[in-house]
Amino acid sequence: MSTTLRDVARLAQVSVKTVSNVVNGYPHVSDGMRRRVEAALAALDYHPNRAARTLRTGRTRVLALTVAEADGVGVLARAVVRAAARHGYRVVIDPVDPECQGVATPPLSVDGCLLLTDLPAEPPTGGPPVVRLGQATAGGSADRVGIDHARATRDAVDHLVATGRSRIAAIGVAPGQPSATIGRQGYAEVLRAAGRDPLPGHLQQVPADQRSDGYRAARALLSQRRRPDAVVCASDALAIGALCAAADAGVRVPQDLAVIGVGGSEEGRWTRPALSTVAADPAFLARQAVARIVARIARPDAAPVTVVTPHTLLARESTRTSTSG
Amino acid sequence: MSTTLRDVARLAQVSVKTVSNVVNGYPHVSDGMRRRVEAALAALDYHPNRAARTLRTGRTRVLALTVAEADGVGVLARAVVRAAARHGYRVVIDPVDPECQGVATPPLSVDGCLLLTDLPAEPPTGGPPVVRLGQATAGGSADRVGIDHARATRDAVDHLVATGRSRIAAIGVAPGQPSATIGRQGYAEVLRAAGRDPLPGHLQQVPADQRSDGYRAARALLSQRRRPDAVVCASDALAIGALCAAADAGVRVPQDLAVIGVGGSEEGRWTRPALSTVAADPAFLARQAVARIVARIARPDAAPVTVVTPHTLLARESTRTSTSG
DNA sequence: TTGTATGCGTTATCAG
DNA sequence: CTGATAACGCATACAA
Numbered sequence: 007m008s009t010t011l012r013d014v015a016r017l018a019q020v021s022v023k024t025v026s027n028v029v030n031g032y033p034h035v036s037d038g039m040r041r042r043v044e045a046a047l048a049a050l051d052y053h054p055n056r057a058a059r060t061l062r063t064g065r066t067r068v069l070a071l072t073v074a075e076a077d078g079v080g081v082l083a084r085a086v087v088r089a090a091a092r093h094g095y096r097v098v099i100d101p102v103d104p105e106c107q108g109v110a111t112p113p114l115s116v117d118g119c120l121l122l123t124d125l126p127a128e129p130p131t132g133g134p135p136v137v138r139l140g141q142a143t144a145g146g147s148a149d150r151v152g153i154d155h156a157r158a159t160r161d162a163v164d165h166l167v168a169t170g171r172s173r174i175a176a177i178g179v180a181p182g183q184p185s186a187t188i189g190r191q192g193y194a195e196v197l198r199a200a201g202r203d204p205l206p207g208h209l210q211q212v213p214a215d216q217r218s219d220g221y222r223a224a225r226a227l228l229s230q231r232r233r234p235d236a237v238v239c240a241s242d243a244l245a246i247g248a249l250c251a252a253a254d255a256g257v258r259v260p261q262d263l264a265v266i267g268v269g270g271s272e273e274g275r276w277t278r279p280a281l282s283t284v285a286a287d288p289a290f291l292a293r294q295a296v297a298r299i300v301a302r303i304a305r306p307d308a309a310p311v312t313v314v315t316p317h318t319l320l321a322r323e324s325t326r327t328s329t330s331g
Numbered sequence: 332m333s334t335t336l337r338d339v340a341r342l343a344q345v346s347v348k349t350v351s352n353v354v355n356g357y358p359h360v361s362d363g364m365r366r367r368v369e370a371a372l373a374a375l376d377y378h379p380n381r382a383a384r385t386l387r388t389g390r391t392r393v394l395a396l397t398v399a400e401a402d403g404v405g406v407l408a409r410a411v412v413r414a415a416a417r418h419g420y421r422v423v424i425d426p427v428d429p430e431c432q433g434v435a436t437p438p439l440s441v442d443g444c445l446l447l448t449d450l451p452a453e454p455p456t457g458g459p460p461v462v463r464l465g466q467a468t469a470g471g472s473a474d475r476v477g478i479d480h481a482r483a484t485r486d487a488v489d490h491l492v493a494t495g496r497s498r499i500a501a502i503g504v505a506p507g508q509p510s511a512t513i514g515r516q517g518y519a520e521v522l523r524a525a526g527r528d529p530l531p532g533h534l535q536q537v538p539a540d541q542r543s544d545g546y547r548a549a550r551a552l553l554s555q556r557r558r559p560d561a562v563v564c565a566s567d568a569l570a571i572g573a574l575c576a577a578a579d580a581g582v583r584v585p586q587d588l589a590v591i592g593v594g595g596s597e598e599g600r601w602t603r604p605a606l607s608t609v610a611a612d613p614a615f616l617a618r619q620a621v622a623r624i625v626a627r628i629a630r631p632d633a634a635p636v637t638v639v640t641p642h643t644l645l646a647r648e649s650t651r652t653s654t655s656g
Numbered sequence: 657t658t659g660t661a662t663g664c665g666t667t668a669t670c671a672g
Numbered sequence: 673c674t675g676a677t678a679a680c681g682c683a684t685a686c687a688a
Contacts, residue, residue, distance in 0.1 A: 008457065010665055021675045026667065034673060051457065056440035057391075058665035060382035061680050067437045076424060077405030077597060084401070087428045096436045099401060099424035103412045111421045112392045115381035115440070132333065132376060217601050246601050253603035272402060273598060276542050276571050278578035335681055346659045351683060359657060383681035386664050 009050040018046035029054060060115065069299060070100040070116040070134075074123035075215075078243065078271050082139075085292035086120060093300050118299040121148075135302040137295055149302055149310050151295040153317040155268070158284040159188055159238060160196050161319050162266045165282075166236040167200045169327040171264050174200075175208035175234035177223040177244050179215050188240045208234055212244070220247025228255050228263075235263060236325075242267035242274045242283055249277055249324065264325040279323035291315045334375040343371035354379060385440065394624060395425040395441040395459075399448035400540075403568065403596050407464075410617035411445060418625050443624040446473075460627040462620055474627055474635050476620040478642040480593070483609040484513055484563060485521050486644050487591045490607075491561040492525045494652040496589050499525075500533035500559035502548040502569050504540050513565045533559055537569070545572025553580050553588075560588060561650075567592035567599045567608055574602055574649065589650040604648035616640045 011029075015022045020043060027035050028043040029052075035043075046052075060066050069090050073079050076099060083099055090097045100114060102123060119136045137149040159176075166174050174197060178188030190211075194204040207230055210223035220239055224247060227234055239245035245267030252259050259265055259279050267274060270285020294313050302308070336354075340347045345368060352360050353368040354377075360368075371377075385391050394415055398404055401424060408424055415422045425439060427448060444461045462474040484501075491499050499522060503513030515536075519529040532555055535548035545564060549572065552559055564570035570592030577584050584590055584604050592599060595610020619638050627633070 011667095012665080022665090023667085023676080024674060027674090030667085036673065039674085053438070053457070055386070055665050056437065057382050057385035058680090059667080060440075061380070061386050061664090061682090062666040062668085064680080066382075066440075068439070070423070075405055076401065076408040078402065080400055080402030083426050084428055087426055087431060091428075091431045091436050094436065096439065097426070098395070098439065099426060101408050101412055101422070101424060103409055103416075106412060106416045111416050111419065112381065113378070114393070114421065114423065115385075115391075132378070217597075250601055250603055272542075276575055277602065278575055336683095337681080347682085348660080348684080349658060352658085355683080361657065364658080380681050383664090384683080386666090386680090387682045387684085389664080 008055070009052050010055070011052075014043065014046045014050055014052050017050060018043045066115050066117050067094055068096045068098060068116045069296070070114055070119045071097055072100045072102060072119050072121050072123060074102055074104075076101045078269075078273060079122065081270070081272050081288050082122070082292065085288040086296065089289070089292040089296040093296060095296070095300070118303050120295055120299060135299065135306055137299045137302065139291075139295055147310055149298045149312070151291060151298055151313040152315060153268075153284075153286045153291075154314050155240075156192055156196075158268050158317050159192065159240070160199065161317070162238045162268065162284050163196050163200045163202075165319055165321065165325065166238065166264055166266065167202060169264065169325055171236035172202055173205060173208070173232060173234045173236070174202055175205070175210070175227050175237045176239070177210045177212060177220055177227075177237060177248060178240040179219075179244075180211040180213055188238070205232060205234070215241050215243055217243050217247035217250070220244030221251045222247075224248035224251035225255065228252065228257055237263065237265055239265065239267045242269035242271040242281060245281055245283070245324075246273060246277060249279070249281065259324050260326045266325050270320060274322070277324075279326075282320060282322045282325040284317050284319050286315050286317050333380070334377050335380070336377075339368070339371045339375055339377050342375060343368045391440050391442050392419055393421045393423060393441045394621070395439055395444045396422055397425045397427060397444050397446050397448060399427055399429075401426045403594075403598060404447065406595070406597050406613050407447070407617065410613040411621065414614070414617040414621040418621060420621070420625070443628050445620055445624060460624065460631055462624045462627065464616075464620055472635055474623050474637070476616060476623055476638040477640060478593075478609075478611045478616075479639050480565075481517055481521075483593050483642050484517065484565070485524065486642070487563045487593065487609050488521050488525045488527075490644055490646065490650065491563065491589055491591065492527060494589065494650055496561035497527055498530060498533070498557060498559045498561070499527055500530070500535070500552050500562045501564070502535045502537060502545055502552075502562060502573060503565040504544075504569075505536040505538055513563070530557060530559070533557075540566050540568055542568050542572035542575070545569030546576045547572075549573035549576035550580065553577065553582055562588065562590055564590065564592045567594035567596040567606060570606055570608070570649075571598060571602060574604070574606065584649050585651045591650050595645060599647075602649075604651075607645060607647045607650040609642050609644050611640050611642050 011022045011025045014025045087097045118134050122139045141152045141155045176188045176193050193209045197204040212219035212223050248265050257263050266282040268284045270283050274281030336347045336350045339350045412422045443459050447464045466477045466480045501513045501518050518534045522529040537544035537548050573590050582588050591607040593609045595608050599606030599608050
């Protein structure tokens with residue numbers, strides 16, 4: 007059995023309350039008392055029991071970063087961990103497995119969730135408060151923090167046009183996974199706004215946000231009669247798949263095809279050619295998200311807020327101007 | 332306030348104990364009673380309070396997968412989540428941030444830890460039980476589950492020799508991070524066993540297990556007077572860095588240089604050329620690891636166990652025989 | 657088969 | 673400034 011406040015109190019010859027006061031940094035404790043208690047604390051190697059504390063206070067001081075796919079979250083996770091630490095919160099990544107949905111696995115005991123996945127569509131009422139991450143589209147009952155994805159796509163297309171591309175295709179995820187969506191209408195609008203024509207069959211809507219989906223979509227694109235000379239992908243995972251498809255098809259990037267993603271993932275820095283991408287500043291995004299969830303925990307019934315974080319286009323090799331190739 | 336057992340008991344006109352029995356699937360409950368209780372449970376949308384349950388039972392039914400770097404853990408995490416679900420456990424990924432070490436952030440309340448990092452060197456006594464993952468080197472007080480890393484390295488080298496390579500270099504992580512280590516002595520032994528000479532300067536020991544470290548090490552290797560024609564890396568992250576370094580230096584893989592890693596990461600399937608690697612079966616490894624930690628939770632004082640899981644060499648493009656290039 | 661009562665380790669309320 | 677003491681919500685020994 008681990009040592010409790012009572013053990014410490016007994017050793018230090020004080021009441022439980024006094025020990026608790028010392029542990030929690032309560033200011034009105036006399037010096038002598040404090041030292042006596044601290045000595046006992048150290049001697050017994052006391053660690054507060056989280057469950058008891060949580061039961062009593064109703065708070066865990068733990069935040070969940072809920073993700074569908076743990077694979078590319080390194081950068082964001084680190085940023086969130088640091089941002090949360092400033093507020094005294096710990097962060098765990100909660101990888102939801104679609105196959106385990108039904109299985110009776112105990113729910114997590116956390117004060118709030120940062121949802122990087124689009125499951126569930128609507129967070130259950132009664133559970134901990136939720137902030138959606140990744141795309142700041144207003145609507146829905148939850149707070150949202152993320153870049154303006156439509157705007158990011160537009161910036162990507164503008165960049166492709168500016169670097170001399172004209173037949174610009176797109177790969178998005180079919181509705182249901184908004185974080186990586188490029189809609190049919192959005193595709194047409196964006197292209198027209200950039201002074202280019204949307205080409206029939208040049209928008210691929212894939213079922214999931216995976217590298218393999220990007221691969222298949224890009225293969226389809228590259229086998230068309232009017233082959234695109236650029237493809238904008240709704241996520242970096244899709245873009246990396248597209249990069250591989252091009253390589254396997256003998257299509258040179260960036261000479262014959264430009265590829266750009268959205269997300270600013272670390273992995274995109276380590277492909278060859280390196281992947282151009284539209285990225286949010288992860289530290290900024292994480293700070294906003296943590297600030298939101300902390301505020302929401304404090305006032306659960308406040309009106310939902312949407313925070314749009316700025317994004318930057320990172321032009322790397324995969325979209326280098328084709329005239330030099 | 333959320334609904335408690337008492338609320339349900341009141342509504343169903345039974346005692347708290349009976350409700351508890353129903354919730355926990357206690358068999359000796361009469362049918363009528365059970366239905367009455369279940370109706371009340373549903374009507375009030377009852378969810379047990381985790382903290383209270385944990386305080387009472389001393390168990391959280393949550394396992395932590397503790398990692399230093401969340402970036403490449405997707406495959407393993409999924410496998411662990413599934414393996415744990417069979418035992419009624421939930422899994423969270425605990426990303427430890429070296430910069431947050433000092434900060435007063437609350438400890439996690441879990442029943443056990445699967446350590447994929449080498450920090451801390453010795454898990455603190457008194458905390459939850461620990462199983463080390465990734466390399467099954469005996470010694471130390473903790474259980475271990477993983478492949479035989481020395482053997483994996485040997486298999487990689489054998490494969491390189493079999494495919495016609497002779498000047499075989501290596502990139503490992505300097506002592507302190509055993510999961511990605513290729514020692515000085517090990518390097519020499521392995522090469523001699525494979526009938527090749529260890530060349531001076533052909534073992535690079537890098538400070539951390541990152542793509543950037545692999546990149547720098549490979550650059551150094553490629554600028555040497557006797558340039559290697561193959562490099563075996565202690566991890567896939569290092570190997571991917573090496574792949575990039577070769578590309579940037581204009582060295583063709585696999586024609587001029589073969590590259591192989593260890594780990595079987597998903598990312599390695601999506602580089603071009605695709606990365607050859609020595610991989611454990613993640614599902615098998617996860618099952619072993621979860622079985623270990625569950626056993627350890629049940630009997631904390633049993634003697635530590637080391638489980639060696641089998642590995643397979645996945646020969647992909649990055650080590651294709653050079654005669655065809 | 658079901659109800660009553662106790663305690664898990666903390667924090668918070670209230671006297672002293 | 674410090675000490676008793678009462679919850680927090682649940683599971684269980686024991687009684688009925």
